[in-house]
Amino acid sequence: MAEGYTANFDEIIDRRNTSSAKWEKYAGQDILPFWVADMDFAAPDFILDAIRERLNHEILGYTRPPASLDIAFQSWMQRNYQWTIPEEWLVWIPGVVPGFNLAARAVAEPGGSIIIPTPVYYPFLRVPGHVEQTSLKVPLVRDEHRWCIDFEALHNAIVPGTRLFMLCNPQNPTGRVYSKTELIMLADFCMEHDLYLCSDEIHSSILLDESARHIPIASLSPEIAERSFSLYAPSKAYNIPGLPCAVAVIPDAELRHMFTNAMSGLVPGVSPLAMAAAQAAFEDETSYLADLLAYLRGNHERLQEVVGERMTPVAATYLAWIDFNRTAIAKQAGRHFESHGLGLSDGAPFDGSGFVRFNFACPRSLLEQGLERYEAAIAQLG
Numbered sequence: 001m002a003e004g005y006t007a008n009f010d011e012i013i014d015r016r017n018t019s020s021a022k023w024e025k026y027a028g029q030d031i032l033p034f035w036v037a038d039m040d041f042a043a044p045d046f047i048l049d050a051i052r053e054r055l056n057h058e059i060l061g062y063t064r065p066p067a068s069l070d071i072a073f074q075s076w077m078q079r080n081y082q083w084t085i086p087e088e089w090l091v092w093i094p095g096v097v098p099g100f101n102l103a104a105r106a107v108a109e110p111g112g113s114i115i116i117p118t119p120v121y122y123p124f125l126r127v128p129g130h131v132e133q134t135s136l137k138v139p140l141v142r143d144e145h146r147w148c149i150d151f152e153a154l155h156n157a158i159v160p161g162t163r164l165f166m167l168c169n170p171q172n173p174t175g176r177v178y179s180k181t182e183l184i185m186l187a188d189f190c191m192e193h194d195l196y197l198c199s200d201e202i203h204s205s206i207l208l209d210e211s212a213r214h215i216p217i218a219s220l221s222p223e224i225a226e227r228s229f230s231l232y233a234p235s236k237a238y239n240i241p242g243l244p245c246a247v248a249v250i251p252d253a254e255l256r257h258m259f260t261n262a263m264s265g266l267v268p269g270v271s272p273l274a275m276a277a278a279q280a281a282f283e284d285e286t287s288y289l290a291d292l293l294a295y296l297r298g299n300h301e302r303l304q305e306v307v308g309e310r311m312t313p314v315a316a317t318y319l320a321w322i323d324f325n326r327t328a329i330a331k332q333a334g335r336h337f338e339s340h341g342l343g344l345s346d347g348a349p350f351d352g353s354g355f356v357r358f359n360f361a362c363p364r365s366l367l368e369q370g371l372e373r374y375e376a377a378i379a380q381l382g
Helices: 045-055 067-081 096-107 123-130 151-157 180-192 253-263 272-282 288-310 333-338 364-379
Strands: 090-093 113-118 134-139 141-143 146-148 162-168 196-200 228-232 246-249 319-323 355-359
Touching: 045 272, 067 090, 067 272, 090 096, 090 253, 096 123, 096 162, 096 196, 096 228, 096 246, 096 253, 113 123, 113 151, 123 134, 123 162, 134 151, 151 180, 162 180, 180 196, 288 319, 288 364, 333 355, 333 364
Parallel strands: 113 134, 113 162, 162 196, 196 228
Antiparallel strands: 090 246, 141 146, 228 246, 319 355
């Protein structure tokens, strides 16, 4: 369990000249970056202390995941989701993106296909090409203030050879947290069509809607668990994406064997510093996460005030999905905002042309600068 912590989410930390992917993208330009999903907040003290403690041992050799890391994650899952997970279900990997590629590699068959609701975090959309599968993209539908799975469209999209359904929950980029009813329907859909299920749940700790509840889909029943790969990592909530350490929860022994075989020769082990940081995060019982969420809710409220109905409320994540379809900039929304000094993610790579994604996980004063530029860019639309 982490000893106390201090944090100042208002602190501006200069990330320029640190090889930051987020900030170096616009090096030398007057463009503020609100694109890639890392936060402009310091990692909490107990994470940094865990890394420093590990560095007290001078050798950083190949390292197996220690039993203490398994226990920390198992306790975290039990504490947060009341899901009891045996140690043998766990496979530690260097990030969730390798995880969903490995899941696809494990179950792909020649001439097969993968079904993916969109818009979605763009590395999902690259997976079928990596394993010589056809991509079946099924658009989410907007129901007033939320994005929903279109189950009729899913049933219509299935073709012979479809083997895998790829889920992002909480959903990136729409910020949706799927309800228990929706997840049960999705589990039934997968079982009806004999599909494996890969669920990326990396944002499960970042719930901004206080009435929302994250439910691991594989926890719903043994039947869906035995055909699932569930992926978790502390990197988003604790802002340590540069120390990739994730875990695949794979209850079925045969699937787990297929997954680990797919790793062979392709996926390196997790670094000892990343494991130390992850264990500290999973053991955290301080007020850090509650304080972070309170700050992000304030940022979200401020963003919603400025953006209005162009964005649906963000139930989870710190990423807003903003609609510029039916405007003059629909085909070049990202470039339009860059020309006004605001670096957002263009929606096209997410299969969401006409949208932009706005990362609001930053000090309030920086957000206000970004919103000033946003309003200036909007003013030109007339």
